[in-house]
Amino acid sequence: MLTPAEVLKQNAQMVSTSQSDSNAKTQGTSVSAMRQVFARFKGHPWRLWNGYFALLGRNLPFTGIQFPMFEYIRSHVIERYRRRKAVKAGAGASASASASGAGGNKDASGQRDQLIERAGLTGLSASVSGSIASVITTPIDVIKTRVMLSASDNTGAESVRRAVKDSRKGTWAVGKQIVRDEGVRGLFRGGMIRGVWTAVSLSLYLGLYEGGRFYLENRRRSLEEGAERL
Numbered sequence: 001m002l003t004p005a006e007v008l009k010q011n012a013q014m015v016s017t018s019q020s021d022s023n024a025k026t027q028g029t030s031v032s033a034m035r036q037v038f039a040r041f042k043g044h045p046w047r048l049w050n051g052y053f054a055l056l057g058r059n060l061p062f063t064g065i066q067f068p069m070f071e072y073i074r075s076h077v078i079e080r081y082r083r084r085k086a087v088k089a090g091a092g093a094s095a096s097a098s099a100s101g102a103g104g105n106k107d108a109s110g111q112r113d114q115l116i117e118r119a120g121l122t123g124l125s126a127s128v129s130g131s132i133a134s135v136i137t138t139p140i141d142v143i144k145t146r147v148m149l150s151a152s153d154n155t156g157a158e159s160v161r162r163a164v165k166d167s168r169k170g171t172w173a174v175g176k177q178i179v180r181d182e183g184v185r186g187l188f189r190g191g192m193i194r195g196v197w198t199a200v201s202l203s204l205y206l207g208l209y210e211g212g213r214f215y216l217e218n219r220r221r222s223l224e225e226g227a228e229r230l
Helices: 002-013 029-041 045-049 052-091 093-097 103-136 138-152 157-169 172-182 184-188 191-229
Strands: none
Touching: 002 029, 002 045, 002 052, 002 138, 029 045, 052 103, 052 138, 103 138, 103 191, 138 172, 138 184, 138 191, 172 184
């Protein structure tokens, strides 16, 4: 399901504004670009799945690298955070022992610590693991982009047959062509940018996800406690 959306997105991003139709100024550039892209695939919609194996070859290694690394980093970061909290709590134990009515404050402090662990530290761990995994998988991402952009380059029966023949050769031929034309550095083109935006996006994605779960769990618990009192 993701492949057609990726193909359309990649081609829409590469549409030149000079190729826009005469109504581009009134309709907006994005609408005009998407109209051009859809027109390219109207006669051969099967080419929307060009680069499927390249996308699969990028997403599987990325997920396989990122999530185990994320869990490993998160467990160590949380353990270190809890150790530091325990040291601070031990240092201030004598002062807090004499404090009265500290139950509410303790509950609030515990909720804040859980929120930091589940949202903040989760986001940090996702950022580090995502950036590392994205840099490692940049070569296959470059190949995937080239394959998907080539999906709409050709028209006509002969070009369609050539595209089918190229797809049978797989993405290996595209990778060898990049190395031959641009060297190994060509496979890592845009790796720094990809690492940065993956770090930011995964940090927000998993951090907000865990923060949202924490909020909904507390809300459900408070509603259940209120129902029990009634």
